[in-house]
Amino acid sequence: MDKAVDLSRTLADAPRNCWVALDREETKVVGSGKDPEMAIANARAQGISDPVLIWSPETWTPVIG
Amino acid sequence: MRRFYTRLPMGEPWAPFKNDQVEWVPLLTVSLSLKNVPPSYSFEVLLDTGSPICLFRADLGRSLGLEIESGPVQRIGGFATNSTEPAYFHTVNLHVGTNWAVEIKAGFVENLSMAGLLGRRGFFENFVVRFDHSSSPPYFDLEKISLI
Numbered sequence: 001m002d003k004a005v006d007l008s009r010t011l012a013d014a015p016r017n018c019w020v021a022l023d024r025e026e027t028k029v030v031g032s033g034k035d036p037e038m039a040i041a042n043a044r045a046q047g048i049s050d051p052v053l054i055w056s057p058e059t060w061t062p063v064i065g
Numbered sequence: 066m067r068r069f070y071t072r073l074p075m076g077e078p079w080a081p082f083k084n085d086q087v088e089w090v091p092l093l094t095v096s097l098s099l100k101n102v103p104p105s106y107s108f109e110v111l112l113d114t115g116s117p118i119c120l121f122r123a124d125l126g127r128s129l130g131l132e133i134e135s136g137p138v139q140r141i142g143g144f145a146t147n148s149t150e151p152a153y154f155h156t157v158n159l160h161v162g163t164n165w166a167v168e169i170k171a172g173f174v175e176n177l178s179m180a181g182l183l184g185r186r187g188f189f190e191n192f193v194v195r196f197d198h199s200s201s202p203p204y205f206d207l208e209k210i211s212l213i
Binding site (some may be wrong): 002003004005006007008009011012019026035036037040050051052053054055057059060061062063 | 067069070071072073074075076079086087088092094105106107108109111122124125127128177178179180202204
């Protein structure tokens with residue numbers, strides 16, 4: 001990705017505590033599911049064959065690694 | 066390879082940083098595979114120099130066909146002193162970008178609040194990463210270490 005990706009609004013409104021599938025440009029949610037396969041299947045049903053997955057937590061709180 | 070940080074939601078405003086509306090996070094798109102198997106789908110993970118190991122959610126490992134609980138187990142903890150979780154370790158291939166792949170020993174955890182994180186063993190020992198959090202947007206440069 002050669003430009004900054006802004007997922008702040010996209011993910012703020014996305015389903016929580018699940019996998020979220022994004023289109024390849026990571027501009028919109030194209031699927032979600034309790035496991036990766038379900039999120040991918042939902043994305044493919046939307047015509048997106050190679051989505052990028054991200055875990056959407058229950059709440060967006062600071063994460064200390 | 067240069068990758069800009071990703072803007073993620075902050076949830077409720079953080080008390081000491083009430084003017085901040087978003088959080089910039091160093092995410093990297095990767096995929097995993099088992100030996101001699103094509104890579105899985107792509108997903109976003111956190112670069113975490115504070116972690117001694119690479120960790121992924123257990124359901125990612127199961128989707129590769131791993132029997133998670135069959136691997137060596139190590140309890141791990143975060144900044145909280147009274148909480149640990151079992152991590153089960155397996156050898157997988159980590160794919161970064163279109164050209165780079167390294168074999169790593171990664172932990173798989175049930176309750177991880179992100180898809181995965183890349184730590185020192187397996188990732189930072191194989192890649193040089195230069196972070197610039199002062200620019201807007203922040204970015205990092207990533208290069209695989211060549212073995213001579």
